[in-house]
Amino acid sequence: MTSSPSARHDLRGVRRAYDTVAADYAAHLPDTRCEASLDLAMVDAFATVVTAGAGGPVLDAGCGAGRMSRYLADRGCAVAGVDLSPGMVAMAVRDHPDLVFTVGSLAELPFPDGRFAGVMLWYSIIHTPPAGQPRIFAEAARVLRPGGHLLVGWQAGHGTWDVAPAYRRFGHEIALTRHRYTADDVCARVDAAGLREVCRLVRRPTGGERDDQAFLLAVAG
Numbered sequence: 001m002t003s004s005p006s007a008r009h010d011l012r013g014v015r016r017a018y019d020t021v022a023a024d025y026a027a028h029l030p031d032t033r034c035e036a037s038l039d040l041a042m043v044d045a046f047a048t049v050v051t052a053g054a055g056g057p058v059l060d061a062g063c064g065a066g067r068m069s070r071y072l073a074d075r076g077c078a079v080a081g082v083d084l085s086p087g088m089v090a091m092a093v094r095d096h097p098d099l100v101f102t103v104g105s106l107a108e109l110p111f112p113d114g115r116f117a118g119v120m121l122w123y124s125i126i127h128t129p130p131a132g133q134p135r136i137f138a139e140a141a142r143v144l145r146p147g148g149h150l151l152v153g154w155q156a157g158h159g160t161w162d163v164a165p166a167y168r169r170f171g172h173e174i175a176l177t178r179h180r181y182t183a184d185d186v187c188a189r190v191d192a193a194g195l196r197e198v199c200r201l202v203r204r205p206t207g208g209e210r211d212d213q214a215f216l217l218a219v220a221g
């Protein structure tokens, strides 16, 4: 598959933004302390199904600085991480040297068909506008083996949010937008990619969150 020029342009902006903030992201979000117990219950369920039976490798797609890769590895998953931002991947390699991380795009995953027992998209679909979403789920479905599971986490709702002010307090001037999607939006895209919904969870915001948080577990084949 090849990307459209506009999709490539969007990716350059996201990469530049995360390269800029990578060190602060890794320092301020080193683990799962920001996740609610309900969020982690979905991750735990995902880790359980992907390590059951024959198991197999798991892809943390949009792994950032690797904190969720660590969480999955600590639960018995053989994790590989991939992220668009070389700066974020450098932080992941530094902080989790026992795990494998690669630079790559969700729209063109650098892995063969059927490689993974699980794919996790943890807050990594959020910077891709609606037009680019089908491609992300098609790629996740492509690299999943039959019976493999997909876990998605994202901010639920409608419209966009300017992320730049959140990083201004760390002294960074970036241009970065996140897109909200409803659970029905994401479930429809997952279904269109040939995956089947197993479970969805939408919870109200807690702490400093602005939006509902949504999680979807789906299965291939």
Ligand SMILES: C[S@@+](CC[C@H](N)C(=O)[O-])C[C@H]1O[C@@H](n2cnc3c(N)ncnc32)[C@H](O)[C@@H]1O
Pocket (backbone or CB within 6 Å): 011, 014, 015, 018, 029, 061, 062, 063, 064, 065, 066, 067, 068, 082, 083, 084, 085, 088, 104, 105, 106, 107, 122, 123, 124, 125, 127, 128
């Ligand atoms: C909000 S961070 C989440 C990182 C990590 N999943 C976590 O929970 O800490 C979003 C990450 O997704 C990555 N990302 C966004 N769009 C991407 C794309 N199209 N391909 C690969 N990575 C992408 C960004 O570079 C960034 O590291």
